[in-house]
Amino acid sequence: MRTENQKAWFLVLPVLALVAFNALVPMMTVVNYSVQETFGNNQFFWQGLDWFEQILRSERFQAALGRQFLFTAIILAIEVPLGIIIALSMPRKGFWVPVCLVLMALPMLIPWNVVGAMWNIFALPRIGMLGYFLNEVVGIDYDMTQNPLAAWITVVVMDVWHWTSLVVLLCYAGLVSIPGAYYQAAKIDGASAWSVFRYIQLPKMKTVLTIAILLRFMDSFNIYTEPFVLTGGGPGNSTTLLSIDLVKIALGQFDLGPAAAMSLIYFAITLLVSWVFYVVMTKDDPR
Amino acid sequence: MKKRALIPILYILFLMLPIYWLVSMSFKTTNEILSGFSLFPQTFTLEAYRVILTDPTWYCGYINSILYVSINTVLSIAVALPAAYAFSRYRFLGDKQLFFWLLTNRMAPAAVFALPFFQLYSSIELFDTHLAVALAHTLFNVPLAVWILEGFMRGIPKELDETAYVDGYSFPRFFTQIFLPNIKAGVGVAAFFCFMFSWVEMLLAKTLTAVEAKPIAAVMTRTASSAGYELGLLAAAGTLTIIPGAIVIWFVRNYIARGFALGRV
Numbered sequence: 001m002r003t004e005n006q007k008a009w010f011l012v013l014p015v016l017a018l019v020a021f022n023a024l025v026p027m028m029t030v031v032n033y034s035v036q037e038t039f040g041n042n043q044f045f046w047q048g049l050d051w052f053e054q055i056l057r058s059e060r061f062q063a064a065l066g067r068q069f070l071f072t073a074i075i076l077a078i079e080v081p082l083g084i085i086i087a088l089s090m091p092r093k094g095f096w097v098p099v100c101l102v103l104m105a106l107p108m109l110i111p112w113n114v115v116g117a118m119w120n121i122f123a124l125p126r127i128g129m130l131g132y133f134l135n136e137v138v139g140i141d142y143d144m145t146q147n148p149l150a151a152w153i154t155v156v157v158m159d160v161w162h163w164t165s166l167v168v169l170l171c172y173a174g175l176v177s178i179p180g181a182y183y184q185a186a187k188i189d190g191a192s193a194w195s196v197f198r199y200i201q202l203p204k205m206k207t208v209l210t211i212a213i214l215l216r217f218m219d220s221f222n223i224y225t226e227p228f229v230l231t232g233g234g235p236g237n238s239t240t241l242l243s244i245d246l247v248k249i250a251l252g253q254f255d256l257g258p259a260a261a262m263s264l265i266y267f268a269i270t271l272l273v274s275w276v277f278y279v280v281m282t283k284d285d286p287r
Numbered sequence: 288m289k290k291r292a293l294i295p296i297l298y299i300l301f302l303m304l305p306i307y308w309l310v311s312m313s314f315k316t317t318n319e320i321l322s323g324f325s326l327f328p329q330t331f332t333l334e335a336y337r338v339i340l341t342d343p344t345w346y347c348g349y350i351n352s353i354l355y356v357s358i359n360t361v362l363s364i365a366v367a368l369p370a371a372y373a374f375s376r377y378r379f380l381g382d383k384q385l386f387f388w389l390l391t392n393r394m395a396p397a398a399v400f401a402l403p404f405f406q407l408y409s410s411i412e413l414f415d416t417h418l419a420v421a422l423a424h425t426l427f428n429v430p431l432a433v434w435i436l437e438g439f440m441r442g443i444p445k446e447l448d449e450t451a452y453v454d455g456y457s458f459p460r461f462f463t464q465i466f467l468p469n470i471k472a473g474v475g476v477a478a479f480f481c482f483m484f485s486w487v488e489m490l491l492a493k494t495l496t497a498v499e500a501k502p503i504a505a506v507m508t509r510t511a512s513s514a515g516y517e518l519g520l521l522a523a524a525g526t527l528t529i530i531p532g533a534i535v536i537w538f539v540r541n542y543i544a545r546g547f548a549l550g551r552v
Contacts, residue, residue: 011373026403109532
């Protein structure tokens, strides 16, 4: 049981100061821009909520948002079941466990633009391994700089390659925490493999699985560097996800007002969905 | 049992393929790369690595990256430790709200912060310093470190604190001499995650630097565009960025599963 102690605030103070400096000041800058119009040379005019209205109505934003949700939905639908299956079939102890874990975690430790560059090289038609294999051996006409579908598949496969291990590692951590006695009891009762999964393994994985889905949702919704390096958002706008579009508007066209309004809408959506996850996740938590 | 082992093996094979391709390409000559497909390097060359390790713009990129990542890790852990202790041991006014607010910063899209960060760090004259990148990365690393450490600390029974206080330990002495050794694994895992996320993040690191503190990956993009398309060089630089991650992960290999679960298993 945790005790009531207001002096604990002093222990939290350094974190508070640091994060407030990093989060509040930039956030206020964004809010400032989002309600003003500027023509350069530091002149600002009050604009009210016009930018928000304009962004929400613009087809460009709606398209990017649609692509973003589609992308996140696809990768969650692939990575979560795949991660569970791999975690279930991993060895529980022995020499191979750390080897498996280290090899699986490796993609997550590669800088994000290297991941993009690596997949770019990998997918080059004729020269890259994947591109060569698909074009010359299988005989599919595969070129992600020309074909939007090929670009989409490459981006999705890259993300699966990059992040499925996160789900695997989390589920695996949940699985090894199940005492052996549970399995013995199930065996005595003659439970099928499915019931063992449904009534023993899945409930034990619930917390970690929620963390996995929460992290995967947040990170895939905010994804920028990897698809940007891989496809540059193209061909056309076909793989321009929300962050890519935002950076284009903010740093490319320097449209500060619309970019700021878009930032806030973007952040609000992430926050809302994550909050729902968080509430569900900590529902049974004693904290 | 044998059939089941096939799934992880296939999965690891899938993970290793692009990495193999990157590494193998780094040993090829530019001619060989452009002339078509070859599974192994035909003429094995270390030229790309020689260029990287002798040209200061290249190897300084590595030093810069390692510098700001280290500063960030130390800073994040140092401030997160007392905060995580407070969250795991005490109830105080607004604790839940504060905890969630910290987490929201982990949720913020980095793209949202790119421009305001550039202006903020320019205005306090930290632009293009290692400290700027290290500070900017605390935005998402501090909440994560607090979250992980809190999970590990919760596993330590409160009796440990109480006994120590009865024995006459002051808080700082108790914390450094008794409590910290007990959550060694947690500190290791939290440090690993800070290292990892600071090492892989590029958008902010690139926005906040120009020359002096430019990270290696930014050097890579510049080279890719200016010096034609030198794939071999790019592949070698990419290969070298994998090594630090591979080294640190080996140290925490026994804790990574629990670490990724943020200590909550």
